[in-house]
Amino acid sequence: MADYGLHRPFLHILLIILLSLIAYSNTFHSPFQFDDVRVIVENPIIKDIQFFVEPSKAKAFPGAFGYDALNTRFIGYLTFALNYKIGGLDVTGYHIVNLLIHISVAVLIYFFILLSFRTPVLSESPLRAYQVQIAVFTALLFACHPVQTQAVTYIWQRVTSLAALLYMLSLTAYIKYRLINGRASLKSLFFYLICILSAVTAMKTKETAIMLPVTIVMYEFMFFKEKLKRRMLCLTPLLFTMLIIPLSLISWDMTLLEMAGDINEVTRGASVLPRWVYLITEFRVIITYIRLIFFPVGQNLDYDYPAYQSFFDTEVLLSFVFLVSLLSFSLYLYYRYRRTATHVRLISFGVFWFFINLLLESSIIPLNNVIFEHRLYLPSIGVFLA
Structure with missing residues (x-):
């Protein structure tokens, strides 16, 4: 049965495409929201493709949505510029591209899992008989899960899905x-x-x-x-x-001390929270992320999330204990079954994936908002895999 499925990837990909289209069929006319206005509607950089041929010309427009962002997120901004070149500010075109990116990620997850079962460690796994079912189910779960809505429908968050x-x-x-x-x-x-x-x-x-x-x-x-x-x-x-x-x-015309200060500044984002407060708050945020994956209710575009001041706050401490226990259990599974039930390491890998890909936005680099659902887009793949 598995071999039959492997010879029909077209049907599996078609299923992923169809269900994704159904899930997001009502989003193509959603208007620009929040940062969409600054990034696209009012941004002169994406309205002239010449800025991408000669990026230095964009220095006339400094800041988070000008030359500085073009320097760090060149590819993402280039896709917005191409969208504008083709369809102006017609929002439908932007949503079509976002959905195509999302579908492509789901298809790559499908192939990633099939290829993984050909690796030396998993090629002899008893789960290989179900590799097609696992690949299709995981890809569909990712494609249609409600927690991905923000990364797909919020146009500016194309940078999140495209990076993924x-x-x-x-x-x-x-x-x-x-x-x-x-x-x-x-x-x-x-x-x-x-x-x-x-x-x-x-x-x-x-x-x-x-x-x-x-x-x-x-x-x-x-x-x-x-x-x-x-x-x-x-x-x-x-x-x-x-x-x-x-x-x-960093700017190359700075001294080493100035560079160090610049790196310290940019790794603070726009947040007013101290790094420690942001970190301990993220212990609670990660629990919320996990809950959203398993029980996607009460979703919100803009959470009013409290900042925790003490590590010994009961909610923070319990969250920390749970997260450490989850990581420890994953390590235990990996070492306990590394020579016998090697397929168990898929669980460990999925958990490690989740934490590794949350690390930048949920650790000591304080961002302006402590929680956003689009930050789960890439990390959630690990949970679905596990």
Whole structure:
């Protein structure tokens, strides 16, 4: 049955597309909201494609939605500029692109799972008989889950879904490259170049993509078997891509001390919260995120979420204990069954994925809002996988 399904990926992809279209069929005429106005409607940068040919011209428009953002989120802004070039401010075109990106992420999740069951660790797993069902179910769950609504329908959050698309493309290309078993060929080079190029463009779309190399390193050590030297040859170029984002945030005409101060400033976001207060509040926020994945009720675009002042607040302390217990249990599963029920490490990998990809926005870098549902877009893949 599984083999039959593997020969009909077209039907599975068609199902993903159809159900996604049904789920978001009423969103194509939703108007621009909140930051959409500053990013698109009132932003001169996306209205002239020349700014993307010569980005230095955009210095006349500094700030969070001007040259500074173009420097760090070039790819995301380029897609808005192309949307504007084709359809002006007709909101339908922007929603169509957002949905196409979302569907593409779901399709990549499908292929990611199928490829994972071909890795040395999972190829002999008893779950391989159900790989198609797992792949289709996980992709559909991601595509149609209500918690993804904000990342898909809030036009500005295209940067979130597009970064996730490039993230998944890079990871999937890496797995494909590794499955060639290191044989030097044009095919292996092609997939490795796709992996690197996707990683670079993901990091020029949204800063959360900085965790991609960490995820790939984790995947390599959890699902492939290889000598360390060979692993490092594969992984080192990817690890260097982590420099892209910090280097995009600093000005090269500064002294080292000024650069250090600049990095400290940009890693504070626009928040007035101290780093410690933001961190302990995020322990509660992550619990809310987990609840939204399993019980998506009471969703909100703009939460009125309290900032917690003490680690010893009962809610904060219990949240911290739960999160540490969840991570500890995942580590236990990995080490307990690493030589026997190897498929169990999928659970551990999914949990680790969730926390790793929340790290940038839910740790010590205080952002203007402590919680946004679109921040769950990429991390939620790990939960659905687990």
